[in-house]
Amino acid sequence: MTAPELESAPSVHDDTTIPGGRQTIVLHDFGDVTLLVGTGETQQPVLTSSSTLRLASPVWRAMFGQRWAESESSEVPFPDDDVEAMLLVLRIAHLRFQELPQKHGISFNSLLNLAFVCDKYDLVRMVRPFLDLHCWAQPFLHMTDPKTCQPAWLFIAWTFGYSESFDALAKRLVRAVATSDMDGRTIVGVTGGPELQAGTLPPDILESILRVREDALSAMLQGCYACVDKVLQGGVCKVKEMKGHDLVAPSEFQCSSMILGSFLSQLITMGLYPTRKTGAEISSSVNSIQISLRDTKILTIDSHNYAQIVNHGQGLSRSYGNREGIREEYLKHGITSHSTCGEIIDIAAMVHQVVSQMPSPTLESHRRHMEEQAKK
Ligand SMILES: [Zn+2]
16 A cells, blocks of 8 residues: 655644654644554554544444543554545545545555445445545446456445446456466466455455356356267267168268267367366366357268269269369269258357356345445
């Protein structure tokens, strides 16, 4: 975190320097409580009015209520809170509007810290008008490209009630995140992009994102193995002919072997075969599995009836000039394409269906919370 520029702050008092620490920022000339925000060298004393604090936040109302007044403590430590974010909310509470950052004047990290403070002390109602007025959140509202996004935006959106933006990013993250193990710890992140850290996310969203992702991966894999089983059951070849009174598929073995072989080699390349996997065992993202499966080439045979080919060849004129048409000519006379047999494995359609039916990872608890926050 970058510290605020205290030198330029108009409310610094020269006569209240704490040895080794920072000068006290006075937000109320007749303040009765000094908040010690942060720890160590960056700890910032801020002289405030306890009655103002009680007005600003229900949490502070409880903290600086009757019992606090009786204890006569004039310094209260806030060691876990970010100095810049606390100063911002305290300035709003003490009507120091001219000292606030201007339009788009807050970095992403500062906005995140502001969200932490607003969530902790229930300050959204007081901060929101300034958030809207100065468009502090606006530059980040449409940050939904998984590679360049900030997953912690989910916390900001959750705190300030930007439910559409929350939902859009959460959905994209479901598809983009991959997992990896590092020192026995599972890292969740976008390949070549940001990592998702539970500490900077709203409750339960990381688990929900991973659950929806895992279910989608499992559904895709089940779809793949169902295709394998369908081919293994036989009856793949659609090119049939009458043999006596029976309609048979003389190329069944060749045809199904080619289709199965090309599909299995793709699954083996992706590490999804011969051991059948579930979504929980996959570290790649939904997007990358989707692309690999979608682009799987299912090969099919051309079967040949040589007697027909010879007959047809003999019938063709020696002066046949347009050679491009020859294959099509033969396909009608002795060579049969089995491309339609390959449609038994319509992996692209299966994958598309799974992805389009993925539910949103936004839980009912998130929606309710954002609805309430948006009303503040
Ligand atoms: Zn066939």
